[in-house]
Amino acid sequence: MKTDNRPILLVFGTSADPIHQGHIQLVAGAVRALQARGEQVAEVVLMPVFRHHNLQDAVKRSLPLTFEHRFDLSQLAAAEISRELAQPGVKISVSRLEEDLAMKSNRPNFTSETLASLRQQIDPGLKIAFLIGVDSFSGEEPNFVQWFQWERLLETSMLVISPRQGFEPNFGYLRTLEDQGADLVYLEELSIPEISSREIRARLEAGESPESLVSEGVISPGAADYIHKHDLVMLWNTLDSHQEQSEVVEESVQGDDLETKIGKLLFQKKLTLSLAESCTGGLIGHRLTNVPGSSEYFMGGIVSYAYSAKVNLLGVSWETLKQHGAVSAEVVREMALGARRAFNTDIGLSVSCIAGPGGATPTKPVGTSWCGLSFGEIDRQYHFLLQGNRLQVKEQLAQKALESLLNLLQELA
Numbered sequence: 315m316k317t318d319n320r321p322i323l324l325v326f327g328t329s330a331d332p333i334h335q336g337h338i339q340l341v342a343g344a345v346r347a348l349q350a351r352g353e354q355v356a357e358v359v360l361m362p363v364f365r366h367h368n369l370q371d372a373v374k375r376s377l378p379l380t381f382e383h384r385f386d387l388s389q390l391a392a393a394e395i396s397r398e399l400a401q402p403g404v405k406i407s408v409s410r411l412e413e414d415l416a417m418k419s420n421r422p423n424f425t426s427e428t429l430a431s432l433r434q435q436i437d438p439g440l441k442i443a444f445l446i447g448v449d450s451f452s453g454e455e456p457n458f459v460q461w462f463q464w465e466r467l468l469e470t471s472m473l474v475i476s477p478r479q480g481f482e483p484n485f486g487y488l489r490t491l492e493d494q495g496a497d498l499v500y501l502e503e504l505s506i507p508e509i510s511s512r513e514i515r516a517r518l519e520a521g522e523s524p525e526s527l528v529s530e531g532v533i534s535p536g537a538a539d540y541i542h543k544h545d546l547v548m549l550w551n552t553l554d555s556h557q558e559q560s561e562v563v564e565e566s567v568q569g570d571d572l573e574t575k576i577g578k579l580l581f582q583k584k585l586t587l588s589l590a591e592s593c594t595g596g597l598i599g600h601r602l603t604n605v606p607g608s609s610e611y612f613m614g615g616i617v618s619y620a621y622s623a624k625v626n627l628l629g630v631s632w633e634t635l636k637q638h639g640a641v642s643a644e645v646v647r648e649m650a651l652g653a654r655r656a657f658n659t660d661i662g663l664s665v666s667c668i669a670g671p672g673g674a675t676p677t678k679p680v681g682t683s684w685c686g687l688s689f690g691e692i693d694r695q696y697h698f699l700l701q702g703n704r705l706q707v708k709e710q711l712a713q714k715a716l717e718s719l720l721n722l723l724q725e726l727a
Contacts, residue, residue: 318497320441321356322348324474325432327412327425327444329363331380331550332541333391334533336509342398344445344474347501356440357405358395359432360388364413365422376553381413383544390536411435420586420613420658426463426470433470443472448500451488452481462584465494473498479508507531518547519554572716573601573608579723580611580661585689587719588657589615590628590649590664592640593683597712598665613657618649628652641666641678643695646686654688661722662688665715667700669707681707685715687722694722 326341345355362384366377377384385408392406399406415423415431429442436442444467450458458464468491475483475498483500491498509532518524524538533541541547566578580587589599599615602608616627621640624630630648638644649664663686670680681700687693696718700710 318441318472320439321354322443322472323357323359323436323440324348324355324443324445325359325361325429325471327361327363327428328388329366329377330511331377331384332511332514332533332537332546333360333384333387334509334511334514334537335531336507338391338394338398338534340476340504340506341445342395343504343506344476344501345399345401345404347504348443348474348499351499355404357407358392360392360406360408361412361428362388362408363423364416378416379553380549383540383546383549385410385413387537387540390534390540394534394536418658421584421610424462424584426461426467429467429470441472442470443474445474445476447478447481448475448483449478449481451475451483453484456484456487458487468494468496471497475500476506477502477504478506515550519551572713572720573605576602576716576720576723577605577608577611579720581607583723583726585661585723586611586613586657586659587661587663588613588653588659590624590646590653590662590686591615591617592619592624592649592664592666593669594665594667594708594712594715595619597708598663598715601712601716613659616653616656624649624652627656629655639678641668641682641684643684643686643697646684647688647693647695650686650688651693660689661719662686663715663719664688665711667707667711669704671704683707683711683714685711685718687718689722692722694718 324345328337330337341358345358348355362381363377364381388408392408396406411432412423412428415428425444429444433442450456461467473496488498488500514527514532517527518541524533524541527533528535528538566575570578591598596615596617602612618624618627621635624635624640624645625632628649629652630645634644634648646664646666649666650662653659653664654662665683665685667683668674668678668680674680683698683700685696685698696714698711698714700707702710
């Protein structure tokens, strides 16, 4: 039973590259179907995805590099939807919200996060409706249950479910969602041609002309002109042939080294990491970036060797340095926090040590080392007394720091 009578802002999120006529027919058809059911659609927002969690798909991995072109093609699609609807009262726009959020968080967004942010930005008199394919609600165990914070998504948005060839809705599951308070509608009356962006791209990369796809009604003349003008086929071929496979998307195996174990856990938990290194001089960052796909979670590091670098780049207090010295629990604590602030990451890892042969004091012999970890409310420091020459101390501390990080990640499992 309908209880929310506010006008609808319909959101269509897409990672399609390129967007095609099937999408245009889908969105226009959804608007008309909602109106036929008594809903007032005030606005439609096309939302190109900036980054995607699926790194096993080459197209998904390249999304940040193609965002501007996909945004432009979405604007062309928005104009076509407007012409198709011929309803001046329905505003059609394209949003950069996914890009804005991903640039701030340094990771892909979840739909629940994006729509919650959109909720804060729009007129409270509008109801958000999210257009989603029925494939997320089909089968004995619908994959919607695996969506991050799907309960939050139901709180912020109405679900507008569109049919797809080969997929039948699990009506029992949909009724369960409604019992939990979901506002949803299944637009079973829609009949949308099954067009694949992946197939379009493959055909163009194989040498077909965009005009042949226009003649089939697959892409618009405007999209074909844009593909020519911006050499998108050459760009797609380049991206598809030069991307290395990411190891972090794979399941953990017994032979994984320490850095790979850390990378897989960070990726699985959708966490980001930054470093503040002193005596190790970038060695920890070197080890982390040996893992293909590490850019998905490792944002960067600061090698703050001198006192002034710790103060100016990480925000370490001069008073803390003077009172406790650079090799101390207090300083690595501030370094880890400073790294998190500098890179806007979930976790900050820091190290400082006396690697020798000089620099020792009666209370801090050569090999004295500290590691700091900062994550949420977790604030930890670890003390080690390491043996060996300068290089050996640095290598041992890098190992100890990574082991400490792995232990933290395993605790969060």
